[in-house]
Amino acid sequence: MSHKLRVNPIACSGHGVCAELLPEIIELDPWGYPILRSATIPPALDLHARRAVATCPALALMLERQQAGARSRRLLAVTARRASRAAPGANGRGRRGGHSCGTGHGHGHRELPADEHHPGVGGRPADHVA
Amino acid sequence: MTVTASPATLEGGAALPRLLAGRGHRLVLGLAEHEREYGTLWLRGRSGQRRPERLIDMVEAAGLTGRGGAGFPTGRKMRAVAGRGETVVVANGAEGEPASAKDRLLLTYLPHLVLDGITLAADAVGATEAHLCVHRRERDLTDGLAAAVGERRSAGLDPVPIQITGIPGRYVSSEQSSIVQYLNGGPGKPTFSPPRPHESGVRGRPTLVNNVETLAHVALIARHGDRWFRGAGLPSAPGSMLVTVDGAVRWPGVYEIELGTGAGEVVMLAGGPTEDLQALLIGGYFGAWLPVEVAWPVRMTQASLRAVGGALGAGIVIALPGSSCGLAETARVMRYLAEQGAGQCGPCVMGLPALAGAVADLAFQGGRGRGVDAVAALLPLIEGRGACRHPDGATQLARSAIRAFIADARWHDQCGPCDGVRRAPLLPIPGDEEEDWSWT
Numbered sequence A: 001m002s003h004k005l006r007v008n009p010i011a012c013s014g015h016g017v018c019a020e021l022l023p024e025i026i027e028l029d030p031w032g033y034p035i036l037r038s039a040t041i042p043p044a045l046d047l048h049a050r051r052a053v054a055t056c057p058a059l060a061l062m063l064e065r066q067q068a069g070a071r072s073r074r075l076l077a078v079t080a081r082r083a084s085r086a087a088p089g090a091n092g093r094g095r096r097g098g099h100s101c102g103t104g105h106g107h108g109h110r111e112l113p114a115d116e117h118h119p120g121v122g123g124r125p126a127d128h129v130a
Numbered sequence B: 001m002t003v004t005a006s007p008a009t010l011e012g013g014a015a016l017p018r019l020l021a022g023r024g025h026r027l028v029l030g031l032a033e034h035e036r037e038y039g040t041l042w043l044r045g046r047s048g049q050r051r052p053e054r055l056i057d058m059v060e061a062a063g064l065t066g067r068g069g070a071g072f073p074t075g076r077k078m079r080a081v082a083g084r085g086e087t088v089v090v091a092n093g094a095e096g097e098p099a100s101a102k103d104r105l106l107l108t109y110l111p112h113l114v115l116d117g118i119t120l121a122a123d124a125v126g127a128t129e130a131h132l133c134v135h136r137r138e139r140d141l142t143d144g145l146a147a148a149v150g151e152r153r154s155a156g157l158d159p160v161p162i163q164i165t166g167i168p169g170r171y172v173s174s175e176q177s178s179i180v181q182y183l184n185g186g187p188g189k190p191t192f193s194p195p196r197p198h199e200s201g202v203r204g205r206p207t208l209v210n211n212v213e214t215l216a217h218v219a220l221i222a223r224h225g226d227r228w229f230r231g232a233g234l235p236s237a238p239g240s241m242l243v244t245v246d247g248a249v250r251w252p253g254v255y256e257i258e259l260g261t262g263a264g265e266v267v268m269l270a271g272g273p274t275e276d277l278q279a280l281l282i283g284g285y286f287g288a289w290l291p292v293e294v295a296w297p298v299r300m301t302q303a304s305l306r307a308v309g310g311a312l313g314a315g316i317v318i319a320l321p322g323s324s325c326g327l328a329e330t331a332r333v334m335r336y337l338a339e340q341g342a343g344q345c346g347p348c349v350m351g352l353p354a355l356a357g358a359v360a361d362l363a364f365q366g367g368r369g370r371g372v373d374a375v376a377a378l379l380p381l382i383e384g385r386g387a388c389r390h391p392d393g394a395t396q397l398a399r400s401a402i403r404a405f406i407a408d409a410r411w412h413d414q415c416g417p418c419d420g421v422r423r424a425p426l427l428p429i430p431g432d433e434e435e436d437w438s439w440t
Helices: A017-021 A045-057 A078-086 B019-023 B031-038 B054-063 B074-081 B102-109 B111-125 B137-156 B176-183 B212-224 B226-231 B263-269 B302-307 B327-337 B346-367 B371-382 B391-406 B406-415
Strands: A004-005 A027-028 A035-036 A060-066 B087-090 B127-134 B163-168 B207-211 B240-247 B252-260 B276-284 B286-291 B316-321
Touching: A004 A035, A004 A045, A017 A027, A017 A045, A027 B176, A035 B031, A035 B406, A045 A060, B019 B031, B019 B102, B019 B212, B019 B240, B019 B252, B031 B054, B031 B111, B031 B127, B031 B137, B054 B074, B054 B111, B054 B212, B054 B226, B074 B111, B074 B207, B074 B212, B074 B263, B087 B111, B087 B176, B087 B212, B102 B137, B102 B212, B102 B240, B111 B127, B111 B163, B111 B207, B111 B212, B111 B391, B127 B137, B127 B176, B137 B163, B137 B252, B163 B176, B176 B207, B207 B212, B212 B240, B240 B263, B252 B263, B263 B276, B263 B316, B286 B391, B327 B346, B327 B391, B327 B406, B346 B391, B371 B406
Parallel strands: B087 B127, B087 B207, B127 B163, B240 B316
Antiparallel strands: A004 A060, A027 A035, B240 B252, B276 B286, B276 B316
């Protein structure tokens, strides 16, 4: 199972943060809006994609699970996660604690930031990387 | 533009007109005349036995595809919505294409055919709500439709009441997600999808959005069956369709043709060219220019037109005379399309004016050898990057113009504008006074 990156072009206001964080996938057009070189995120870039999703100031970037043949897409949109963060207690299960990012995945070729910025931990560690 | 109906048949084909059968006299067809012309509508079959889903089977077997431009199989669309609780049916009569007149013709003169289709679709998908959307500026249209709906109400025809809604008259407001957003209380701009309307549409319910011509075909399929429908057109693209023919032809107007009719035959149907032609614009402002030698034999089906880089769109054929400048015509349309965006997505907001400017420079200033490349460089930066298909349609038109008029484009690029730019504009562009600029 791989993940697919999508931009909501209505929400995107061209901050360009995503292209800084995920230059392997995202470049900017002459007006500063992101162009995805490929929508599918290779596993090695998964964490970086999640970080880009979490850091987008416009919440315009989202990561979707891609399941071959399955019609239903499961949104891993950061918006939902931020909403659940805004309501403490709603995501008590596994909230950050005990889940160290960057280690144990075997592809941490970049220093990952503190948990604060880690998008993949908001209450569902099971989602982490296929 | 005049609206005319005249019969056209492929060799050995079915008798046309079908939809336009009631257009013999230039009058609005009332309910009584409508039933006399097309036959009485039996919602559950003549004996009352037909299950509502039976209609979906028939539409699917008929191979009817959407006539609004996208050409999606109607039966599949209906099945995606059917049986999912309280659903909604929306008939899209907000003809956004300035060059198209077919939906307006149907709604003006043959309203009951469309209203029959709405009622049938609502019954088939178990809808509890039905809307018919037209541009709100077209008061004569909404008034006429309200009268037709009233006539049907007193006859007890529509179990689900049909509400007429006027939507903002902008180009992108006729896109299906815009209509759904407007019915939900929004400004009527395209929304980010998924979820698509059939998943979550009006008030979050599964919503079937169909073009009014598509629904008129449904009304005929319910009466005559899928085999009758397949009696016209090609096995791979069955049925008939309405086309709007304009430009350098003797009798511009709306005609009914079988799918698969050659584009040249369509021009001949409209009285033939009035001058030597250089190109046809097929599919309207979301379609493509095709050089006349390519376009003339091409069959009017989605697949045949795609194969030559064109699009069927909403069935528009505009004949461009040799004395006109295709680049100048395109430049005017591009400017219009750039202004008509919803102003939501960056690549469209920034890209379309830049593209329109590049095409206008090439057409009216000459490009100093760089104009063609400037246009070509912008296309990939815009395509596929909006929430709706507006930027894609605009880039398709620009790309096809460069391809179809490449010799002319090189001339403009090296030597400056040709004589054709001084000819009066051919393609219709609604003026500001006709436009409905506010969103709310």
